[in-house]
Amino acid sequence: MSQQPLSPDLLFTPCDPALFSFSTTEELAETGLIVGQDRALEAIRFGLGVKRSGFNIFALGPTGHGKLTAVRDIVSREADALPAADDWCYVNNxxxxxxxxxxxxxxxxxxxxxxxxxxxxxxxxxxxxxxxxxxxxxxxxxxxxxxxxxxxxxxxxxxxxxxxxxxxxxxxxxxxxxxxxxxxxxxxxxxxxxxxxxxxxxxxxxxxxxxxxxxxxxxxxxxxxxxxxxxxxxxxxxxxxxxxxxxxxxxxxxxxxxxxxxxxxxxxxxxxxxxxxxxxxxxxxxxxxxxxxxxxxxxxxxxxxxxxxxxxxxSARAPIVEEILPSHVNLIGRVEHQAYMGALVTDFSMVRPGALHRANGGYLILDAHKLLMQPYAWETLKRTLQTGEIRIESLERTLGLISTTSLEPEPIPLQAKIVLTGDRLLYYLLSYYDPEFADLFKIAADFEESLTRSPESSADYARVIASLALREKLRPLDRDAVVRVVEHSARLAEDAEKLSIRLRSLNDLLKEADYLAEARQAKLINRDDIQAAIDRWVRRSDRVRERIYEAIRRGQILISVDGEVVGQINGLSVIGLGDFSFGQPSRITATTRLGSGKIVDIERETELGGPLHSKGVLILSSFIASRYATTSPFSVAASLVFEQSYGQVEGDSASLAELCAILSSLSGLPIRQSLAVTGSVNQLGQVQPIGGVNEKIEGYFDVCRELGFNGRQGVIIPASNVKNLMLRQDVVEAARNGQFQVYAVETVDQALALLTGQSAGVRDEAGEFAADTVNGRVERRLKEFSEIVKQLAKPDKSDKD
Incomplete structure (x- = not known):
């Protein structure tokens, strides 16, 4: 069966400049920076509108996706509609x-x-x-x-x-x-x-x-x-x-x-x-x-x-307070002391306010992670919300560490809306481990990481870019620059049909491009400035990648990009270093022999394999047994290993490559080393999507370029990952020139046909695979193992004589 590589047009989905009617972003009116967050914004508005206790808000989502910006904007509008809060004084009793x-x-x-x-x-x-x-x-x-x-x-x-x-x-x-x-x-x-x-x-x-x-x-x-x-x-x-x-x-x-x-x-x-x-x-x-x-x-x-x-x-409106260090003292205030003749004295005039005092009658915005990092600050906030009053008390006195007489200022009634921001994991951990959390923060505002890419959303995204440039006092962008930003955003979203709404990354990109435009004394940011900013960011981050590729080029890390080998395949993995990630090919080898039906995962045996990787190995073991050994004992022993792997191996994205390596060893058919494989597999032999597909393809492409193109190199990916492809232009050009191919498969059989050059084979009416197919060779080999086991299990007649 002939499997054709993907068309170069499927490897990258460009943004059509015709979607934008402007020449520069100066022509666009300023708008809000939040786009595609309707669910979260509705939740925040609802939480701010409910004037009942417990209806405080937790804005959850990945860092840098505009949670705090959205909270600020909505809270600011709500505060504008409310009168200024009351003043509070402490006087002598x-x-x-x-x-x-x-x-x-x-x-x-x-x-x-x-x-x-x-x-x-x-x-x-x-x-x-x-x-x-x-x-x-x-x-x-x-x-x-x-x-x-x-x-x-x-x-x-x-x-x-x-x-x-x-x-x-x-x-x-x-x-x-x-x-x-x-x-x-x-x-x-x-x-x-x-x-x-x-x-x-x-x-x-x-x-x-x-x-x-x-x-x-x-x-x-x-x-x-x-x-x-x-x-x-x-x-x-x-x-x-x-x-x-x-x-x-x-x-x-x-x-x-x-x-x-x-x-x-x-x-x-x-x-x-x-x-x-x-x-x-x-x-x-x-x-x-x-x-x-x-x-x-x-x-x-x-x-x-x-x-x-x-x-x-x-103040002409309700107060809005953001406390960047939400400690116990900074939340509820403190009583200061003055040294006098060797003693510490105090009175009501030395009572100092906390963030809750300043936000009383308005809104208090806190970072949940910072709050939980401060000793007893979380308990202090919960106690304040539960009692509905701000009680100034030192932490030492709260914990019973001191018993000296001190001031006990009269508690002040609390009427403020608390908004916490944090990631999803933190929200779910609090929900699970703190039974009081759900009573105090009833509103969850869940922020999206991306929005669907469409002509309408692209136009909205352009307005966000224009507004961000205006707020940050950056140079306007021309239309082609906006086009490149939209394309880069789809790459960050790891989906050609999505746009990333991570404002932090977008903001950083525009600032770097503005600097480059300033360096060439230009009035506008153009496409080259955007691309140069992207390239410079990669350059600053890719030292480790360069060292790995250098080791491959020098033969210190063994990777073959040509020839054929039985039981050996190029798997693909992604290494993440902060915000930068890149693909790295890894040699996976498999050996098979007569045994009791156990596939040994050497990574797991050495405690270098994570639970997801181990699960993938067990799935492929089940697949082999269910396909080839339904009527006879599964009499094989196999070993799998990531060669030259000295760290943790996790994830199931290599299970397709591992399965193909085992089947190659069993069938005796060599695997094309010019192809690398990524994808997970289920018990039915279907290939499932994986993450980091762009980085994996580009990683193998870079290695092939280092070792020399031969026109036969490429990558096999799951067909369901085609919609995620937003590859670099040099990869797309190489595919267009026939130097590099990307293949999409839906089943294990399609991958085997590409890797071995032989048909995988299907069962005929009699339920048999053709002898010269991959599946036929595997099944025949397993039957041979089974017969050997049966012969070994028979009693030796010579011993009876």
Whole structure:
């Protein structure tokens, strides 16, 4: 059976320039950068529209395909339709300073309130001292003090008069009082004079002094309470004057916030505290700390200031926050500390916001991988979403690693939509291993990797190219340059009927082409610039490929591209190095012999073969047994190996080549070494598609070029992979010139016919293969093995004799 190579026209599907009516991309209007993502965009819009808890969004898809760009665009439009979020402040809790209070104010009014409190403190720092330094206050304060002194002095004078009536004098010393007897001239009696008095007189004086002393002690015990009464009067006076100095200023401020009950309640508490601590507003002399240039603690007036946590004064829409380092602290905020005399001190003014605070009332965009890489950040985000409030707490305290007293700021209610971006594997792992994930992120926005290539989609793609060039401030592209970009995009999609929508690669390509256009001082990017950018990118990445091809050319890696060999075939594999991948031919050999029906996969036996490769070997083993040994024992042993393979072998794309090598060994028919084979096979002998077909074909083409073309070289691929062909132009030209062929097969038999030059053969009416066909030779060989086994299994008659 003759199998014809593919037409060169099938090896590359060009983009028709007639699809584009423009001369340069300058003529195209700017549009969105996202194309072909209708499903994902609908999901994002739906998730943003549902105002229920748990309807947060996970945008999943490969990196570089526009997830973040799409999220930004849609979220930005949604945010434009919403008002600015509320401002949030932390203020002192006068009842419990360790638990600062949170205040919500409309957007822009938080900053106004903070500045108003600053002005209030400044005004009170002037008005309070001025009030207490006034003549009226001093007069009334002196009156209270005079009244207290007169009261004490009057009581002492009354006691002194009573003592004098009894010939006793009350003497006041520097720190105490004493009673002494006096004579007729009111002079204290000397000891000898007292001794001259009769015993009755002496006893009377002793008794009277004892009585007076008791009265004095009683009086002295009353003095503190009298002084306390005086202090209370002074305190009441201070309160009266403080109210006079404070109330009208606070009332004026409260009028501006009459619509905010929480703010008014705070001002009421602040007013009472200011009245109680009015002396804090008096100027203080500089202390030793300032003389030593040591950072002093905050002033007492600090407790009346406002810590403006989130300020949306300059915002006209809902906030959009992208946190590039979503750690525990960066998400929920922190409480800072200040060193003071060897200790760490803090207060409500040192509370700092996190991304959730800034995004409250709007949208928070996070990279899922970065989030999961930060210790406990994922648990913190989940707990915040579950409770619906942002609670600022240090990670050490959350984990119970410290027990010191710290601030516990009042939690702030959370009303934000969270959008995570990440790859599919991460989404499915979270769905499987975290039972809470599905409750918190109910919307999955799954991004496509490619879109169907059609005249309409190509036109849309051209507009994306134009918009990208405009946004990145690049030179316009002419029509042929756009054509080449579309063709390259189909190559990146590994499908002639698809276009890759990986914006990152497209963006990089346009920037490199723009640089090349700039180097030649051109105003437009042309097709040559695009091709040169592609070639330069390959050049930067292909060092390993060059070393491998050099080793093949020098005979260090054994590859034959001419001649015929039994049981030996050229398989094709793809090596990926980052974003760059290339094809490499590998020699596969097979040996067969009499055995028990086992095919030994040497790669698996040495633990170099992956599970998919092992599966492919088991499938081809089943195929051989089911086709050739249905009525007789499968009495063969075979060995398969990738020669000069020193690393992991994975995938089933070599199963067709391995099967053909085994059948060649069994049939004794040599395989054309000028052909390389790729494709997987099923138990029915059908050839199935594989990945990386373009790289595999080009890899073998490059090796043939290194070793020299002979006009018979080519590659056998699955027929279902023809639609994936977007080969390099040099490969297409070689096919057109008859130097290189690409064959597409649907079955193992078609591949065998190409490789051996013999018909594979089909069973006749009697169920037999023709003797000179590949299948006939294989079946005959297996029957020979079976007969040998039967003969060996018969008892030896000579032994019985």
């Amino acid at each position: 006068f009842e419990d300073p360790a638990k600062p209070k949170a205040l919500r104010l409309p957007a822009g009014r938080g900053g106004v309130f903070a500045r108003a409190m600053e002005r209030l403190i400044e005004e009170l720092s002037v008005s309070i001292p001025a009030t207490f330094e006034g003549e009226e206050y001093r007069t009334r304060a002196e009156q209270i003090e005079d009244e207290g002194r007169r009261r004490e002095q009057g009581a002492l004078n009354h006691l002194r008069a009573e003592a004098r009536a009894a010939q006793i004098e009350l003497i006041e010393t520097s720190n105490s009082f004493a009673f002494v007897p006096i004579g007729q001239k009111n002079e204290p009696l000397a000891p000898d004079q007292f001794e001259k008095l009769s015993e009755e007189q002496q006893q009377a004086l002793h008794d009277k002094m004892a009585h007076l002393h008791q009265q004095l002690q009683k009086l002295l015990r009353q003095f503190p309470s009298w002084r306390k009464e005086a202090k209370e009067k002074v305190k009441s006076l201070n309160r009266e004057f403080a109210v006079y100095a404070i109330s009208h200023l606070v009332e004026t401020l409260k009028e501006n916030y009459a619509d905010l009950a929480e703010v008014c309640a705070y001002l009421d508490r602040a007013e009472q505290d200011i009245i109680e601590h009015a002396d804090d507003f008096f100027p203080k002399s500089e202390g030793v700390m300032s003389l030593l240039n040591t950072q002093a603690r905050v002033t007492p007036l600090q407790r009346y200031r406002v810590n403006l946590l989130v300020d949306h004064t300059a």
